[in-house]
Amino acid sequence: MISVYVDLAIGLVLAFLLLSLLVSGINEAFVRLLGIRSKFLWAYLRDTLDGGSSEGTSWIPSKIADIFARLPFSRKDPRPVHSPDPSPAVVAPVPVDPADPDAGATTAAGQGAPQVDMTERLYRRLQEIDHPKGARTTISDIPPERFSGAVMELVSAEDGGVDGLLAKLEAIGSPLAGHLKGVWESAQRDLGAFRQGVESWFDGEMRRLSGLYRRYVKWVLFALGATLTLLLGMDALEYGKTLLRDNAYRAAVAAIAGGGQEALAGLRETCAPGAGSSAGAATGAPAPVDPYACVTESFSSPALVKIFDHSIVSVTLPPDGGDPSFNWNGAVWWDRLTTPGHWPGYALTSIALLFGAPFWWDVLRRLTGLRNRA
Template sequence: MLSVYVDLALGLVVAFLLLSLLVSGLNEAAVRVLAIRSKFLWAYLRDTMDGADKKTGSWLPASVLGVFRVLPFLRDPRPRHSELPSPSKPGEVPETRTGDSMIKLLYERVREIDHGKRGRTSIANIPPARFSVAVMELASAENDVPQFLAKLQKIDSPLYGHLKGVWESAQGDLDRFRQGVESWFDGEMQRLSMLYKRYVKWVVAVLGIAVTLLFSMDGFEYAKTLLRDNAYRASVTAVSGPEAYDALQQQCTGGDPVPCVTEVLSQPALVRMMGQAMVSVSIPAEGDPGFEWNGGAWWGRVSTPSHWPGFLLTYVALLFGAPFWWDVFRRITGIKSKR
């Protein structure tokens, strides 16, 4: 009896793991194609170093809809990619504000780690130590830190307030100032990562709904199918004598039980459930795989209220994510982590 529940748990975990991996893959593909991570970072840097745009406001919108609408399609905050190495002499902060002057100066100091992507930078992460060194290089171009801060104040850069507090805490010590800038930027990157994950959760939620409905994956129906297949296999292995054979023949609608047994044993419950998607894939014993439009049957399942609790179960399971289900699968099977 225990093996029945173990089979049921493994079947559900594997199904949720595969669908969660699909959700994660779709999310990662969209992030890479649209360069979301890089745009997120440089939008924050523009707000921090150059301030909000006078016409369009903040580069990193505050609302969820604003982020999804602006960053992927409408505005690209990333600097233009350059194949040239960083100049030997850091650029000086201009006397008057020129829009993205500070971003250009920062990019000059970090572009050795860059490679172009459709004419824009692909840098999605700047180590805090590298950022603090870049700030020190820009300060050296202005002869000293107080003069550098005065230039930032003159161009009305939001970075002035942050660095001024760090400089006062360092009490004029350049090494402590560099370490303070590094610690401050590290904290900002952690805060930005938390903000990014908050937006990613919305994307995963939408993709989870799409994948659940696309495959019309009813979690309750799948669990019942697993239990039914397990009981059927048990009855097959228990066949001994004509009476048991007659009972098996009745389960196969009165026909020859051999094709019925072959179909159940060769088509696991997961394969049958995945075959109820909008576009089903069939892999015959001989020949090439085939694709079949399954729109009518798919819509019948989606529009049937009795399937909705099962869809809800699958959707909630996908929100836990692939790492969670992999950990559950590893614990059930006894697979040990290499770490």
């Protein structure tokens, strides 16, 4: 009896794993196609280095709907323009109008700030790690040590060193000035400690940004998982019953093969004339059924293969190894979708897919005793 429940658990976990992989694959395809990770990173950098967009608003909006409406499809791409050339050998100092001695005071109110694209200047120090895949940069991850190195290159271009860079960042109204000033004071004005502090600060910011990205992506994965569940008609509760029936049928066939005639009644019911016979369904009359063919067909169509039988478009693989055939199941699928009895199973499947493929792979590995190779 224990083995029956183990088989049920493995079957459900394997189904959730396959569906989770499909959801992750679809999500990853859209993310790579639209460059969402890269846009998310550079939207954060523009907020941190330049203080948001020209309208004074953040590049990363607070609402989830705005996140995935503006970042993938907005005409204002936060990423710098891709450059195939290496970084300039000479780092130019941050330009500030010397005729305005109170530039820092005017920018404190958000007015009169010189227009300096600090995000573009940072990209010029990082463009060696870029890949030419379009008009915009595809950098979606900046190592903290590389960022701190870029900041030190900007420091080396200023006459006053770190103090000179901080003064100019304050003059142009860059939010980065406050972050670097705190790191500079904490390092007690030591350049080596300052670089390590910048590296640690940026590493923490990237972890925070990654957590924020994952939190937003969970909603997208839930939407994809729910949509896929409905399109496939994947009722987890019904699928569990199918697994149990499949296990019971195979146990009955094994019992008959071993001489147990008491299980013959269940087999006769499953392979009764007209039960699942396409010929009988077409003519309206029961067709003779070869029991050996029935058993062979049942064994070759386990519950896992039937997981996509209720989708809006089903795929049939012929037994002779020919080309697969696609069948439109719109009417049957809609009738199944609007049946309230299937809704709890749909909800259970959608929630299960939220855990992701790594979670279900780990559960499957524990159930089957598989171990990762060292």
